[in-house]
Amino acid sequence: MTTLPLWAQALTWLFLAYFVGINLVYLVLNLIALRSVHRDSALRTLAALPAYTAGLEPGVSICIPAYNEEATIAESVRSMLQIDYPDFEIIVVNDGSKDRTVDVLKREFGLQPFQQAYRRTLPVKPLRGIYRSPQHPQLLVIDKDNGGRSDAVNAAVNASRNGLLCVVDADSVLERDSLKRVVRPFIEDPLTVACGGTVRISNGCHISRGYLERVDVASNWLARIQILEYLRGFHNGRIGWAPLNALLIISGAFGVFRRTTLVEAGGFSVDTIGEDMELTMRLHRMHRLAGRAYRIAFVPEAVCWTEAPESLAVLRSQRTRWQRGLLESLWKHRILFFHPKAGAVGWLACPAMLLIEGLGPLVELLGYAVMTALIVFDLVSWPAFGAFLLLAFGSGLMLSAAALLLEEMAFRTYPRPRHLAVLLLAMVVENLGYRQLTVWWRTVGLFKWLTGQKQRWGEMHRLGVRGTGPRP
Amino acid sequence: MFDSISDPALRLAAGVGLTALALTGMMALAVVGMRVHAVRSRRRHERAVQRWRPLMVQVAAGDDCTAPRLQRGEQVPVLLLWNQMQESLRGAAHLRLNEFGERIGLYALAQRLESQPTVAARVLGDAALGHFAKVADWSRLDQGMHEVGTPASLAAARALMRIDAASAAESVFERYLKHSDWPAPRVGTLLRESPHEAIAGPLTRRLMDGKLYDRLRLLPLLRFAEVPNIHSLLDRLVQTSQEPQVLSIAMRQLQGPAALADVRRLAGHTDPLVRSAAAQALGRIGTAADQNRLIDLMGDANWWVRYRAAQSLVGMPRVEADDMVQLRRLVSDRYARDILDQVMAERSLAAQALAA
Numbered sequence: 001m002t003t004l005p006l007w008a009q010a011l012t013w014l015f016l017a018y019f020v021g022i023n024l025v026y027l028v029l030n031l032i033a034l035r036s037v038h039r040d041s042a043l044r045t046l047a048a049l050p051a052y053t054a055g056l057e058p059g060v061s062i063c064i065p066a067y068n069e070e071a072t073i074a075e076s077v078r079s080m081l082q083i084d085y086p087d088f089e090i091i092v093v094n095d096g097s098k099d100r101t102v103d104v105l106k107r108e109f110g111l112q113p114f115q116q117a118y119r120r121t122l123p124v125k126p127l128r129g130i131y132r133s134p135q136h137p138q139l140l141v142i143d144k145d146n147g148g149r150s151d152a153v154n155a156a157v158n159a160s161r162n163g164l165l166c167v168v169d170a171d172s173v174l175e176r177d178s179l180k181r182v183v184r185p186f187i188e189d190p191l192t193v194a195c196g197g198t199v200r201i202s203n204g205c206h207i208s209r210g211y212l213e214r215v216d217v218a219s220n221w222l223a224r225i226q227i228l229e230y231l232r233g234f235h236n237g238r239i240g241w242a243p244l245n246a247l248l249i250i251s252g253a254f255g256v257f258r259r260t261t262l263v264e265a266g267g268f269s270v271d272t273i274g275e276d277m278e279l280t281m282r283l284h285r286m287h288r289l290a291g292r293a294y295r296i297a298f299v300p301e302a303v304c305w306t307e308a309p310e311s312l313a314v315l316r317s318q319r320t321r322w323q324r325g326l327l328e329s330l331w332k333h334r335i336l337f338f339h340p341k342a343g344a345v346g347w348l349a350c351p352a353m354l355l356i357e358g359l360g361p362l363v364e365l366l367g368y369a370v371m372t373a374l375i376v377f378d379l380v381s382w383p384a385f386g387a388f389l390l391l392a393f394g395s396g397l398m399l400s401a402a403a404l405l406l407e408e409m410a411f412r413t414y415p416r417p418r419h420l421a422v423l424l425l426a427m428v429v430e431n432l433g434y435r436q437l438t439v440w441w442r443t444v445g446l447f448k449w450l451t452g453q454k455q456r457w458g459e460m461h462r463l464g465v466r467g468t469g470p471r472p
Numbered sequence: 473m474f475d476s477i478s479d480p481a482l483r484l485a486a487g488v489g490l491t492a493l494a495l496t497g498m499m500a501l502a503v504v505g506m507r508v509h510a511v512r513s514r515r516r517h518e519r520a521v522q523r524w525r526p527l528m529v530q531v532a533a534g535d536d537c538t539a540p541r542l543q544r545g546e547q548v549p550v551l552l553l554w555n556q557m558q559e560s561l562r563g564a565a566h567l568r569l570n571e572f573g574e575r576i577g578l579y580a581l582a583q584r585l586e587s588q589p590t591v592a593a594r595v596l597g598d599a600a601l602g603h604f605a606k607v608a609d610w611s612r613l614d615q616g617m618h619e620v621g622t623p624a625s626l627a628a629a630r631a632l633m634r635i636d637a638a639s640a641a642e643s644v645f646e647r648y649l650k651h652s653d654w655p656a657p658r659v660g661t662l663l664r665e666s667p668h669e670a671i672a673g674p675l676t677r678r679l680m681d682g683k684l685y686d687r688l689r690l691l692p693l694l695r696f697a698e699v700p701n702i703h704s705l706l707d708r709l710v711q712t713s714q715e716p717q718v719l720s721i722a723m724r725q726l727q728g729p730a731a732l733a734d735v736r737r738l739a740g741h742t743d744p745l746v747r748s749a750a751a752q753a754l755g756r757i758g759t760a761a762d763q764n765r766l767i768d769l770m771g772d773a774n775w776w777v778r779y780r781a782a783q784s785l786v787g788m789p790r791v792e793a794d795d796m797v798q799l800r801r802l803v804s805d806r807y808a809r810d811i812l813d814q815v816m817a818e819r820s821l822a823a824q825a826l827a828a
Contacts, residue, residue: 009481016481020488039591057657115817117810119775132817134824187655188622384482390489398492401499408503412510420507424500 008374015367015388022360023395025352029240030402036243037235037300037410057183059087060256061160065152066092066170070099074108076170079210081136084176085183089138091156092170096125096146105141109133114140122154122267130159149252150268150275157267160259169253173202173212173305182256182302185295192295193261193283196250197302198234200413201227205305212305215413217422222315224426225434226308228400231423234300235406236399242298246349248284248329250296252276254304261294272332274325281333284345291341301411316441323445327358331449361442367392368436393431400427520546521553528557531572532565542576551578551585551600558603570604579604586612594624602631610635614643622653629654630662637670645674649686656689660696668698676705684715691721707731716741720749729757739765744774751777755784763788767799770808778807782815793819 062080066073073092080090094102105111111131118127125147133139142155153167164186168174178197185192203226204218218224241247250257252275265282272278280296287294309315330353336346337354371388374380404423407413414420524546530537542550554573561569573579578600585597586609598616601609613635616628629647632640644662648654663671675697679690687709694702702725709722710731723735723746735757739750751769754762766788769781786796796816803809 012481016485020484023488023492112821114821115810115813117775117778117807117814132821134821134828137821137825187657188653189655384479384485387482387486387489390493391485392489394489394492394496397496398499401496401503404503405499405506408506408510412507417507420503424503427496427500 005379008370008379011366011370012388015363015370016391018355018360018363018367019391019395022356023398025356026236026399026402030236030406032243033235033239033406034409036239037406040301040410057086057180058164058186059089059162060085060164060166060179060183061156061162061259062088062090062166062168062179063153063156063160064090064092064168064170065095065149065156066097066101067095067146067149067152068097068099068101069170070097070101070104072171073101074104075210076172077105077109077139079173080168081139082176082210083174083179085179087162088166088179089140089161090136091140091142091159093142093144093152093155095144095148095152102141102143106131109139109141110135111139111141116140116159119158121158121263124151124155124158127155148270150270150272154267154270157259157262163259164256165259165262166256167252167254168304169306171307172199172253173207173210174254175212175303175305178254178302178304182254182299184299185297186256186258189295189297191293192258192297193287194250194255194257194280195297195299196238196247196255197298197304198238198300199230199251199253200303200305201230201308202305203227203308203310207305215415215419217414217419218308218310220310221426221429222312222434223308223310224422225430226315228403228423228426228430230308231407232399232403235403238298239300239406241349242296244344244348245295246284246344247296247298248280248345248349248353249277250280250298253306254302272325272328273321274329277325278329278332281329281336284342285333285336288336288342288345289339303413312437315438319438319441320445320448323358323361323442324449326353327446327449330354330358358446361439362446364392364439365443368439396431396435397427400430516545517549520549524550524553528554528569528572532557532561532569534564534568539572539576542578547577547581548596550576551581551596554578555596555599555603566603573600573604579606583609583612586616591621591624595627598624598627598631602627602634605631605635607635617643617647620651620653622655622658626654626658626662633662633666633670637666641666641671641674645678645690649678649682649689656692660693663693664696668700671697672699672701675699676701679705680708684718687713687715687718688721691718694725703728703730710734710738716743716746720745723749723753726753726757732757732759736762736765739769744772744777747772747777748774748780751780751784755780755787758784758788760788760790767803767808770803770811771805775811778811779815782808782811786812786815786819 062083064076064080069076077090077092092105094105111133114130114132116130118130125145128143128145131141131143133141140159142159144152144155147155156167157165164183166179166182182195182197185195201218201223202212203220203223204216205212206214206216217227238247238249255276257279261283262279265279265286268275269278269282283294283296286292309318330350333350336342337350339346342350367388371380371385375382375385404420404427408420414423520543523540527537527539554569558566558569582597582600582604585593586601588594588597594616598613601613610632613628613631617625617632619625625647629640629644633644644659648659663675675690675693676699679687679694682690691709694706699705706722706726707728707730709718710726711734713719713722719738719741720743723738726735735750735753738746739754741747741750747769751766754766758766763785766781766785770778770785772778772781785791785799793816796812800809800812800816803812
């Protein structure tokens with residue numbers, strides 16, 4: 001065995017610092033999350049006592065952008081119509097679908113053309129028609145030319161009548177009380193401008209007529225690992241960042257925004273891939289740099305269920321897109337980094353996001369490559385190689401275990417011992433190929449962003465996890 | 473380098489990796505342990521409810537029953553159950569359950585919980601003390617209400633209002649205005665379940681004499697409190713206020729014609745918030761003479777003013793659908809026509825829904 005070259009030594013220390021740094025950041029976030037979850041879970045035991053706000057919730061417009069959703073849209077809208085909330089409207093925006101999305105809506109809900117004095121508060125692609133349903137007065141459907149997801153949401157913002165806007169994906173299922181829960185920060189603190197909820201994976205769950213009837217874990221290992229990934233992302237990250245008012249993403253699959261603030265910010269950006277993160281960062285920027293008090297909140301117990309990809313091709317496209325979106329948003333709002341007025345957002349959240357999520361995959365990939373090269377060229381011993389693998393896998397396992405611990409402490413969503421066993425096993429299985437694949441895809445996303453390559457939205461092949469019967 | 477375990481980088485890597493693995497193992501064990509504990513505590517809770525619910529129902533109905541000893545593990549589930557039942561009981565049944573609760577030690581338990589540092593314990597304790605409604609607990613609850621921390625302080629306020637609403641109302645309003653942590657809807661719920669005669673006086677006085685900030689925070693509460701002289705109070709606010717937010721909130725609640733002249737004047741206000749509220753108010757308290765004013769407002773630069781004016785116009789007494797069709801032909805402003813079309817379409821849709 002020869003002496004290690006200087007560059008390899010430096011790289012080794014870099015990887016070491018990276019893994020230790022990540023663990024420390026997540027450890028702190030976990031402690032914050034643990035405190036917040038502990039406090040809230042104690043109060044949840046009092047759910048039997050009378051609610052203080054029943055019937056006094058502010059009006060909410062639920063915006064559902066839909067593109068080629070003929071298979072799921074009717075069920076989604078039905079699920080939204082059953083939500084337990086005193087005052088809401090549903091605005092479905094058909095974004096120039098190539099399939100029969102609008103026809104399905106017309107047929108299922110008896111839609112009629114409606115003469116609406118449409119406000120163009122935010123610029124959007126031309127409208128083809130507006131429809132309402134006599135049976136469901138709270139349902140409004142906008143048919144418009146294709147302009148992308150953001151354009152569709154902006155079209156809904158223009159038509160909305162309520163002070164709060166809830167953006168939900170067309171293939172998502174909201175739990176009946178999710179809206180009541182996610183609106184709570186707006187009631188409790190008038191400074192709240194946006195609030196997100198938890199997104200969970202619906203693969204394997206039993207959903208009928210838009211109702212989540214029984215929670216289960218998917219049979220597909222790809223989906224099982226994503227359950228764990230989502231738990232990690234929402235429990236470790238978002239619950240931890242929210243008390244610092246430094247949450248950088250309100251998920252596009254389920255988020256509520258104050259309408260006036262959203263309009264003031266210019267709505268969703270139509271030229272960004274990660275429009276949800278971009279908007280959240282824009283809201284931080286708008287308020288922080290102007291010295292305006294505000295709050296971006298997160299309610300973990302407000303839950304929305306969504307379908308995860310079960311094919312590698314769709315997953316690859318999703319992960320490269322997410323990575324590009326993340327870097328695009330961070331770059332666009334780079335002024336926040338270490339800005340004197342940016343507080344926890346600029347001094348903690350943005351740098352952490354860049355180092356851990358933005359550049360992390362590259363560092364990890366380099367780590368694997370360098371360590372493999374060193375062992376091949378006999379520059380390090382097998383015990384040394386093993387120690388680094390132990391560090392990489394150990395830190396990954398620890399983060400997953402922490403997320404599971406938070407889940408068990410606060411929510412206990414997966415009720416059966418079998419579910420727990422599957423998730424504990426998924427923690428280990430994730431490290432045997434899945435993690436390395438996602439690291440590779442995310443690195444590809446990083447290079448695509450660097451080289452300015454266009455990213456296409458992948459087509460999601462729906463698996464029919466939302467009902468027991470065949471799809472229409 | 474890296475050829476032996478004595479290398480510092482290697483030792484650090486192995487150390488951190490092993491620590492992470494050990495922590496993972498501990499957390500995995502904790503997850504399993506918590507699940508076992510949760511299952512056991514749920515069963516214990518269910519057993520306690522099964523045992524005590526029939527007894528409490530008997531007591532509430534006025535039947536004699538011998539109270540068994542309250543086991544330590546049953547205390548919190550039984551207090552929760554007792555609170556739940558008390559929420560739906562009034563009069564003699566409520567008093568009988570109070571007496572029963574005291575007999576089995578729930579009152580002492582509530583006092584103990586009230587003084588604990590955890591929010592959940594305090595909320596539960598305060599809720600129970602509110603049902604027991606003993607004046608002896610006044611000072612501890614008053615102290616709890618003035619602490620910052622929404623759930624516990626609101627629970628203490630609710631308990632105080634249950635003990636003596638007339639005496640508590642003043643300090644509840646004072647606490648509400650002093651700190652910004654109590655959301656108006658929650659205070660509104662508190663007022664809605666309290667005797668109206670106890671809150672009307674303090675609310676009116678603070679509204680009329682208060683500063684702008686106080687007025688803005690108190691005005692939304694008016695709809696929860698049946699203030700006997702609310703109409704004259706609102707009229708006075710509309711006549712004397714300058715602040716757009718106060719004017720708009722007050723006008724939205726106007727029911728009588730006393731302030732009509734002021735509403736007409738405010739229909740030309742520079743702030744769209746005020747114009748929109750004035751358009752709405754004209755629909756409720758206006759006369760046929762206000763139709764032209766509303767037609768003008770339908771051409772306003774602000775969408776909401778146009779919409780409220782059209783709604784008011786279409787909803788005015790003795791205005792038929794044919795009149796609107798006629799009016800639509802006469803209106804030259806494109807925006808006014810569009811908004812009128814929308815409101816008429818909404819009416820027609822609502823009629824169809826009603827017919828269906």
